[in-house]
Amino acid sequence: MTVRRVAVAVALALALAGCSSATEPPKAAAPVPSSVPVTAxxxxxxxxSVKIPKIGADSSLISVGLKTDGSISVPSxxxxxxxxxxxLSPVPGDVGPAVVLGHVDGDKQPGIFYKLKDLVPGDEVDVDRSDGKKLKFVVDHVTQxxxxxxPREAVYGNSDKPELRLITCGGVFDHAAHSYKDNIVVYANLANA
Structure with missing residues (x-):
């Protein structure tokens, strides 16, 4: 695993520990130094943009980086x-696992990835890029x-082909921690390479 991938894995793991309605960064791990602004x-x-027809998910994509505490900046x-x-992950369509994040809920309403857990192998995920390319990814598998x-290595490890990872929270909500106990991860491969 390259140094960049290790930093990405640590940062994403820290960020995902506090997804959903949590407003504080997780405190369990040491921060990863970074000069990347919160959101640049x-x-x-x-x-x-990302669109998942089966679950009715359709969103523009903002770009996020690392916060000063080493966790990933997520949408409000x-x-x-x-x-x-x-x-800091690959651009979708480039070699490696591109990472797209979304909330399962927020402000007491469903989030963009509320139904992410309902995807199955063969479902499609469409991603548009700033160069005009329209990419289609096909779900390989979904884990909770x-x-x-x-599974940092499985999610963020290097690959020799264009892949996509969709990540949100799932499982039981821990009211004391203000966070869900699990993550839902969708693994998808580029269909129209």
Whole structure:
């Protein structure tokens, strides 16, 4: 695993420990130093939207980076229908696992990835990019994993083909921690390479 991938894996794991309506970053791990702003306009090639017809998910994509505490910046819980692309992961369509995040809920309403757990192999995910390309990914498999045993290598490890990871929270809501106990991860492969 490259140094960049390790930093990505640590940052995403930290961020996902506090998804849903949590407003504080997780405190369990040491911060990852970063000069990346919380959310910065991304001037290079980037994905602009994600659409998942089966579950009615359709969102523009904002670009997010790392917060100063090393966790990933996620869309505001006050805008739970907004999805985000993690700009330190590959651009969808490039080799490697591109990462798209979305809330399962927020502000007491369903989020953009509320039904993500309902996807099955063969379902399609459409991603548009700033260069005009329209990409189609096909779901390979979906997992629900406890946050304590998040499979970092399987989710963020290098690959030799364009892949997509869709990530949200799931499972039981822990009211004391203000967070869900699990993550839902969708693994998808580029169909129209």
């Amino acid at each position: 306009p991304f001037k290079g090639l980037r994905p602009t 819980v006050h805008k739970p229908m907004q999805a985000a692309w993690y700009q 994993v406890p946050k304590e045993t998040f």
